[in-house]
Amino acid sequence: MSKRDYYDVLGVQKGADADDIKKAYRRKAKELHPDRNSDNPNAESQFKEVNEAYDALKDPDKKAAYDRFGHAAFEGGMGGGGPRGGPQGDFASAFSDVFDDLFGDFMGGRAGAGRQRASRGSDLRYNLKVDLEEAYEGVQKTINVPTSVACGSCNGSGAEGGAEPTTCPTCSGMGKVRAQQGFFTVERTCPTCSGMGQIIKNPCNTCGGAGRQEKDRSLSVNIPAGVETGTRIRLAGEGEAGMRGGPTGDLYIFIEVRDHDLFQRDGSDLFCHVPVSMASAALGGDIEVPTIDGGRSRVKVPGGSQSGRQMRLRGKGMPGLRSNTYGDMFIELAVETPVNLTGRQKELLKEFDEIAADNSPESSSFFSRVRSFWDGMKS
Secondary structure, three states: OOOOHHHHHHHHOOOHHHHHHHHHHHHHHHHHHHHHHOOOOHHHHHHHHHHHHHHHHOOHHHHHHHHHHHHHHHHHHHOOOOOOOOOOHHHHHHHHHHHHHHHHHHHHOOHHHHHHEOOOOOEEEEEEEOHHHHHHOEEEEEEEEEEEOOOOOOOOOOOOHOOOOOEOOOOOOEEEEEEEOOEEEEEEOOOOOOOOOOOOEEOOOOOOOOEEEEEEEEEEEEEEEEEEOOOEEOOOOOOOOOOOOOOOOOEEEEEEOOEEEEEEEEOOOOEEEEEEEEHHHHEEEEEEEEEEOEEEEEEEEOOOOOOOOOOEEOOOOOOOOOOOOOOOOOEEEEEOOOOOOOHHHHHHHHHHHHHOOOOOOOHHHHHHHHHHHHHHHHO
């Protein structure tokens, strides 16, 4: 039985260009793939036929030979009966071809081989510590980042004098080589070019052919007001240089805000622990407290204040990140018990304690509950 014309198999006109042939092949391959035609006993042979036709017409030299001599171009010494070594083709090779052509763009097949020649540089991380005052105001920091930069001697090409790399002769620029193992076709990374698709015959003496060098860089970084621990700042294109002229990665700066001696932070709010004397807490009065902007605020302490009492100063907290809003500052009182009393002070406290039966409501309430508890235990 005579073989069908390859153009008829793919459904294109004779002399169709490479794009039309590829589009037709993809359409036919999807339509006739055996996995999608389990009810069609001829699907596998038709699929092989489509792959054989495409294998001949996608190659400019084979296509020219076929246009001139027809199927005779691949008979005898020119192919052993077909481009794939047999009139029906090899199913494993056919499957490999259709997988490459249909999914190569996504799975790193032949369609993506050109992109392997220049790889993107890695992203870098830099941990930066700032003071709470700097996080409040915003600050500009200069940092030194150890990274890889494009080699100045070869302009990042990896070849001496900036010459262009040459196509790898082993894989013809694909970055991968194939080996037939029984029923399967195994694809491996090319050992000559390590998957790059290109080789450098005369590597740059400065970078050894990598196209980049290790070097410390000094960068000026703007830290916006309102940053907190965990804030991430991205500097596009400030990461590691790409291999052989590939694009540069990014630099990510992770912020850590140091603990402060006076203030504790919770989001945009600040807390300040302020000790007051027993007399001031009992009598009330004004106290002066610091604020994160370096200023001072006067706070009125109500008479009879207890430890833990909080007072709010609105708008005296931290700014929101890239926002015009501010949090609040909370003053938490800590009533301080006097120490190192003089004799006179002890006498006055004893005298006060004798006449202060109704001045400790919390103590009276607590011990009243204690007595009730004990009475309940006895009964």
